[in-house]
Amino acid sequence: MAISEIKKGKLFTDEVMHHVKNAFHFVDTDLNNRRRLFFDNAGGSFRLKKCVETYARLAATPDCPERLHDTAVYLQDIQNNGQQGFRMMLNVEGGTVYTALTASKAMFDMVRVVSDSASGSNMVTTVLEHPSSYDAMEQNARRTGRELRVAGSNKATGGIDVGEIISLIDQDTALLSVIYASNISGAKLDIEAIVSQARKIKPDLYVLVDAVQHAPHDVIDLTKTPVDGISIAPYKFFGNRGMGLAWLSDRVAALTHDKLNGKPDRYWDVGSADPAQYAMFGEIINYVCELGSYATDSAEQRSQFVAGMQMIALHERALLARLLDGTDTTIGLRKLANVDVYLDHQDLTRRDLILAINFKHLDPVAAVKEYDKRGVTVFERVNTSLYSKRMLESFGLQGAVRVSPLHCHSAGDVDEFLSITQEMAADRQL
Numbered sequence: 423m424a425i426s427e428i429k430k431g432k433l434f435t436d437e438v439m440h441h442v443k444n445a446f447h448f449v450d451t452d453l454n455n456r457r458r459l460f461f462d463n464a465g466g467s468f469r470l471k472k473c474v475e476t477y478a479r480l481a482a483t484p485d486c487p488e489r490l491h492d493t494a495v496y497l498q499d500i501q502n503n504g505q506q507g508f509r510m511m512l513n514v515e516g517g518t519v520y521t522a523l524t525a526s527k528a529m530f531d532m533v534r535v536v537s538d539s540a541s542g543s544n545m546v547t548t549v550l551e552h553p554s555s556y557d558a559m560e561q562n563a564r565r566t567g568r569e570l571r572v573a574g575s576n577k578a579t580g581g582i583d584v585g586e587i588i589s590l591i592d593q594d595t596a597l598l599s600v601i602y603a604s605n606i607s608g609a610k611l612d613i614e615a616i617v618s619q620a621r622k623i624k625p626d627l628y629v630l631v632d633a634v635q636h637a638p639h640d641v642i643d644l645t646k647t648p649v650d651g652i653s654i655a656p657y658k659f660f661g662n663r664g665m666g667l668a669w670l671s672d673r674v675a676a677l678t679h680d681k682l683n684g685k686p687d688r689y690w691d692v693g694s695a696d697p698a699q700y701a702m703f704g705e706i707i708n709y710v711c712e713l714g715s716y717a718t719d720s721a722e723q724r725s726q727f728v729a730g731m732q733m734i735a736l737h738e739r740a741l742l743a744r745l746l747d748g749t750d751t752t753i754g755l756r757k758l759a760n761v762d763v764y765l766d767h768q769d770l771t772r773r774d775l776i777l778a779i780n781f782k783h784l785d786p787v788a789a790v791k792e793y794d795k796r797g798v799t800v801f802e803r804v805n806t807s808l809y810s811k812r813m814l815e816s817f818g819l820q821g822a823v824r825v826s827p828l829h830c831h832s833a834g835d836v837d838e839f840l841s842i843t844q845e846m847a848a849d850r851q852l
């Protein structure tokens with residue numbers, strides 16, 4: 423691949439863009455058929471039509487999978503395929519796949535179990551964690567009488583420097599929990615370097631990763647980043663709400679955890695998982711593989727999946743570049759008077775498709791309302807919210823408008839957003 427494509431991304435062809443838009447519900451309109459640009463995918467992404475249909479089809483049947491008849495066996499196969507698809511997505515074998523109602527619950531469970539069994543007098547996390555992992559770490563450090571060490575953020579990159587985390591790790595670190603990419607700035611953390619350098623200090627260190635934000639944007643490969651637990655949320659990854667999905671290494675799965683006595687030692691589900699959710703998740707895998715088949719002739723599932731995620735990453739990078747720098751005919755956000763782009767790291771390969779912007783004459787809440795009047799859905803991240811306060815304050819910010827499109831958007835959608843933003847930036851009456 424050409425260096426310029428890696429740096430600036432590559433838009434889908436018209437054929438692929440058409441295929442992608444058609445695969446999802448409500449990409450260009452809202453529920454009431456009103457034209458809109460939905461740029462709040464970090465709060466919940468567009469849904470694949472197939473996910474919605476397949477979920478409904480499977481949810482309609484009353485059968486319990488733990489039976490011998492045909493439908494029950496079919497449901498077991500669906501569950502096994504879903505788990506296998508998740509392992510394929512992570513490029514990992516073995517371990518335990520665990521579902522909870524939310525990714526937050528799965529993270530709380532993982533942190534509690536590791537905190538109960540790991541040795542060491544401190545736990546390390548970062549200031550950019552979502553509350554689900556930060557609060558789990560804080561509460562469990564307090565409960566187990568450990569020191570909580572928190573790595574600070576970098577205002578220039580919008581992320582966390584590897585060295586900042588590593589400087590907090592020592593022989594007495596029981597657990598490191600780290601976010602894959604920030605849901606405020608979009609900055610990706612260098613998980614590969616963090617894991618390898620941390621394990622040089624403590625080879626058997628437990629590492630958990632929150633990949634909820636990052637997973638829909640790029641390839642994850644646990645052969646390069648061998649962590650002990652990782653969580654995702656299908657509703658931010660083209661699927662439905664109702665399931666948090668986690669993978670646990672064999673050694674974490676075997677730690678003492680809530681379980682029914684008769685189940686195998688490494689089994690984590692308490693009660694019956696929902697086969698319809700697994701079927702829905704399987705459709706996410708199918709979609710990405712289908713997309714990948716535009717780029718590879720390989721019939722192998724992981725190759726297709728990787729090719730699909732790479733296409734998504736490159737298209738989104740090209741959208742990010744266009745948002746920031748515009749085109750010959752449209753001014754990008756970086757040059758727009760009255761607009762600040764926060765945490766604007768120049769290296770786009772280190773960023774997922776999320777932007778934090780601010781209008782000089784409009785506070786973020788007012789800006790979100792003005793966007794809404796113009797058919798654009800974005801979200802304010804403000805320091806009065808428990809979901810944003812710690813992260814924003816670490817950057818010295820009070821609030822921002824979070825702009826989070828998805829690969830389902832075209833260059834034309836970005837241009838439309840830019841001209842609406844330009845109009846708002848120029849309107850002194852607002």
Ligand SMILES: Cc1ncc(COP(=O)(O)O)c(C=O)c1O
Pocket residue numbers: 464465523524525526527552554601605632633634635655665666
């Ligand atoms: C980075 C990150 N982690 C975790 C979560 C929690 O996911 P869930 O809503 O499934 O609990 C979110 C949701 O906003 C998130 O953005």
